[in-house]
Amino acid sequence: xxxxxxxxxxxxxxxxxxxxxxxxxxxxxxxxxxxxxxxxxxxxxxxxxxxxxxxxxxxxxxxxxxxxxxxxxxxxxxxxxxxxxxxxxxxxxxxxxxxxxxxxxxxxxxxxxxxxxxxxxxxxxxxxxxxxxxxxxxxxxxxxxxxxxxxxxxxxxxxxxxxxxxxxxxxxxxxxxxxxxxxxxxxxxxxxxxxxxxxxxxxxxxxxxxxxxxxxxxxxxxxxxxxxxxxxxxxxxxxxxxxxxxxxxxxxxxxxxxxxxxxxxxxxxxxxxxxxxxxxxxxxxxxxxxxxxxxxxxxxxxxxxxxxxxxxxxxxxxxxxxxxxxxxxxxxxxxxxxxxxxxxxxxxxxxxxxxxxxxxxxxxxxxxxxxxxxxxxxxxxxxxxxxxxxxxxxxxxxxxxxxxxxxxxxxxxxxxxxxxxxxxxxxxxxxxxxxxxxxxxxxxxxxxxxxxxxxxxxxxxxxxxxxxxxxxxxxxxxxxxxxxxxxxxxxxxxxxxxxxxxxxxxxx
Numbered sequence: 267x268x269x270x271x272x273x274x275x276x277x278x279x280x281x282x283x284x285x286x287x288x289x290x291x292x293x294x295x296x297x298x299x300x301x302x303x304x305x306x307x308x309x310x311x312x313x314x315x316x317x318x319x320x321x322x323x324x325x326x327x328x329x330x331x332x333x334x335x336x337x338x339x340x341x342x343x344x345x346x347x348x349x350x351x352x353x354x355x356x357x358x359x360x361x362x363x364x365x366x367x368x369x370x371x372x373x374x375x376x377x378x379x380x381x382x383x384x385x386x387x388x389x390x391x392x393x394x395x396x397x398x399x400x401x402x403x404x405x406x407x408x409x410x411x412x413x414x415x416x417x418x419x420x421x422x423x424x425x426x427x428x429x430x431x432x433x434x435x436x437x438x439x440x441x442x443x444x445x446x447x448x449x450x451x452x453x454x455x456x457x458x459x460x461x462x463x464x465x466x467x468x469x470x471x472x473x474x475x476x477x478x479x480x481x482x483x484x485x486x487x488x489x490x491x492x493x494x495x496x497x498x499x500x501x502x503x504x505x506x507x508x509x510x511x512x513x514x515x516x517x518x519x520x521x522x523x524x525x526x527x528x529x530x531x532x533x534x535x536x537x538x539x540x541x542x543x544x545x546x547x548x549x550x551x552x553x554x555x556x557x558x559x560x561x562x563x564x565x566x567x568x569x570x571x572x573x574x575x576x577x578x579x580x581x582x583x584x585x586x587x588x589x590x591x592x593x594x595x596x597x598x599x600x601x602x603x604x605x606x607x608x609x610x611x612x613x614x615x616x617x618x619x620x621x622x623x624x625x626x627x628x629x630x631x632x633x634x635x636x637x638x639x640x641x642x643x644x645x646x647x648x649x650x651x652x653x654x655x656x657x658x659x660x661x662x663x664x665x666x667x668x669x670x671x672x673x674x675x676x677x678x679x680x681x682x683x684x685x686x687x688x689x690x691x692x693x694x695x696x697x698x699x700x701x702x703x704x705x706x707x708x709x710x711x712x713x714x715x716x717x718x719x720x721x722x723x724x725x726x727x728x729x730x731x732x733x734x735x736x737x738x739x740x741x742x743x744x745x746x747x748x749x750x751x752x753x754x755x756x757x758x759x760x761x762x763x764x765x766x767x768x769x770x771x772x773x774x
Contacts (some may be wrong), residue, residue, distance in 0.1 A: 271589065298495035312350045312369035314512035316393030324393055330499040332374045332391035334422050338503045339387065340378035347376040348410060354400045359433045368394045372427075375406045377413070380510050386414040387428050389424040397427035400434050404505035418516035422506070458485055458492070487570045490604065494569065509565060512579040512586045520539060521621045528560045537743035541667050541692045545699075545726075548594045551576055551626055554666065555589055558582075558747045572604035577612040582624070583751045585758075588616035591626035592677070594667070601673050602633040603646045610649035610772075617657035623753055625654075625678040628667040630699065647676060648773045655682040656770060662686045662750050665693040665728070665737065680736045685760070686753045688746070689728035689737040696725040 298581070315321065324331055330338070336345055353367050360366065372394035377386045388407045390397040407423070414421045459480030466472050466479065478484065485492035497500035514522055534557045542549055556562040559580035566578035570638060574596040578589050590609055592599035601609075616623055632643055654661070654676070662685060663678045674695060680687045689695065697703065700722045708717040730735045741749055 278418040279492040287573060300532050302652075308351055308369045315370075315391045315644045316368065316395075320393035328498060329392070329426070331393060331399075332389035332424070332426065335388055335499060335503060336374060336376075336378070336389050338500065339422070339424070339506060340380060340385070341382065345376055345378040345387075347374065352402050352406055354402045354431075354434070356400065356431075356434045361433050370394075371400055371402045371406070372397050373399075373403045373406055374432075375410045377410070377419075380507055383510070383515060384417070384419045385510065385515075386410045386419055386421045387424070388421070389429045392426045393427075395428075395431060398429060398431035399427060400431045403431075418517055418518055420510075421514065422510070434628075441734045454506050486568070490568065490571045490608065493567050509579070512565060512581075512621075514586075514621075518618050519620070521586040521619070523584045523586070524562055524581070526581065528583075530583040533744045534558060534747055535744045537746060540743065541690065545667065545694065548598070550595055551591045551593050551599075551628065551666075554626060555580065555591060558750065559587075559589070560584065568608055572602070572608040574599055575605035575609050576600065577609060579621075582622075582747075582754055585754060586621055587754070588612065588621045588623050589626070590678070592629045594628050597633060598630050599628050599668070600630055600633040601650070601676065602638055602649060603641050603643050606643070606647045606650040606676075611651040613650070613653035613657055617653070617659050620659060622660040622662070622757065623657060623678065624750060625661070625663045625684075627663060627665040627669050627674070629670065629673040629677055630668045631671040631673045645773050647672070651676045651682065652770075654678045654684075656772075658764070659758050660685055660754060660762075661754050662757075663688065664746060664750075665689045665695065666743075667694060668699075669693065669695045670698050678690055680738075685757055687737045688739055688741050688749065689731065690743050690746075691728065691740060692743075693728040693731075693737075693740075694726040695728060695731040695736070700726055 272742070313333065315333070321331055350370050352371055353369060354361065354371050370391070372391050373388055375386075375388045375393060377384065379385065382422060388410060390399075411421055426731075461469075463474050463476055463479055466474055475481075482492065482495035485493045494505070496505060499682075511524075512522065514520060537554060537557055540549060540554060551562070552566075555576070555578075557563050559582060561581075564578055564580045566576065568577065574593050574690075576589065576591040576593050580587055580589050590613065592601075613623060615621075631646055632638070661678050661683070663680075665688065667690070669677065669679075673679055678684050678687075700718050703725075704711075704718045704721050707721070708714060711717050728737060728740050732740055739749075
């Protein structure tokens with residue numbers, strides 16, 4: 267009886283154990299389903315960002331969402347997102363509540379391709395806490411920057427943020443130290459400033475609107491903080507794709523070359539008559555640039571700021587080049603503080619990324635006046651001189667008309683290690699214009715007109731510079747494209763070694 271009881275008891279225990287195992291197996295089998303559901307729910311939440319209501323509000327303002335911008339910028343189906351499940355770590359001010367947790371936080375990061383070329387991208391999401399930067403937000407951006415550095419790829423940042431996340435305090439501020447933001451602005455929907463209108467009013471008692479203080483027009487025409495302005499997101503992103511095609515993926519790569527259907531030896535007969543016979547009459551340097559470059563395609567940078575100098579990207583025989591040129595239509599092409607800084611910044615960018623430089627010169631000198639002198643024109647003008655002198659990329663210079671005074675030296679002259687320097691027959695290379703020079707040299711002379719004619723005959727032409735080797739050749743304008751393309755082919759293997767130094771000491 268006891269034995270039977272033991273058997274029954276043991277059987278009961280065995281039954282319980284088997285039943286428990288079955289329950290555990292059922293629990294284990296159902297666990298992946300629960301995890302998968304959570305993964306899918308998190309992904310869906312990440313795709314919605316701050317929610318449909320905020321997405322609708324973004325669209326109502328004429329703006330795309332962070333994900334829509336990425337989709338438009340990158341090749342279809344090429345985006346690979348990273349850190350979709352990252353959330354902020356702030357627990358203060360009610361931030362730990364589930365309603366304040368958003369997968370991905372306030373930025374979308376990852377990699378993709380533009381016309382088949384690798385690029386990393388981050389796009390700030392205004393629907394999540396106004397795109398404000400948190401510690402997690404900064405961490406995501408820094409991660410893709412590190413990845414891009416590892417593989418030698420560029421990073422594009424699409425900025426739509428209210429600034430630092432106040433709830434996180436100093437952790438948010440620390441994130442800014444490691445992040446570089448690309449500054450393109452949209453007309454009427456974008457603002458960029460250190461302190462807003464309310465703070466300005468309280469400190470200085472100035473009444474100013476957001477647009478006046480930090481709008482697209484302000485930063486593209488007055489401050490020079492932004493390089494271009496666009497009507498809307500679509501226009502900006504399409505232009506960004508075009509701009510990206512001109513650039514190498516990193517500073518270790520040569521300037522991009524694409525197939526060219528525009529003959530490199532094409533003559534440009536209209537250039538033979540483009541410079542007016544009267545030296546005081548203006549013409550448009552952009553017309554010369556369009557005539558010389560491949561297929562008349564020129565991507566101008568900062569077109570509305572310091573218009574007396576032109577900078578931008580083009581191609582010569584399929585090779586990306588940087589273009590710098592004085593603009594006779596604005597302030598006669600004089601160099602001033604803003605144009606010197608604009609030109610220097612562009613020259614140094616091209617030199618950093620192995621992009622050859624082509625410079626078109628028609629400069630009567632530096633802009634005179636107390637405003638320029640008090641503002642430090644000597645110091646700022648030296649930045650452009652330094653940038654050209656420091657550049658080791660191929661440098662081709664064409665003097666189309668005036669090259670006067672110190673401005674002649676600054677504009678990629680032979681004295682600043684220009685590789686090839688040409689002059690057109692209309693070139694005038696001198697210390698100053700004939701009228702001013704005669705007033706100094708022949709002061710009190712009876713026959714001023716004869717003296718002026720003598721000066722023009724002697725100096726207002728390219729021969730004084732040519733006989734001294736300061737220009738390599740006097741060429742017909744119509745042959746400019748062919749000569750530049752040939753020179754760039756020769757200079758493609760140019761190598762310059764500077765003595766080692768920690769860094770250059772540009773006059774900032």
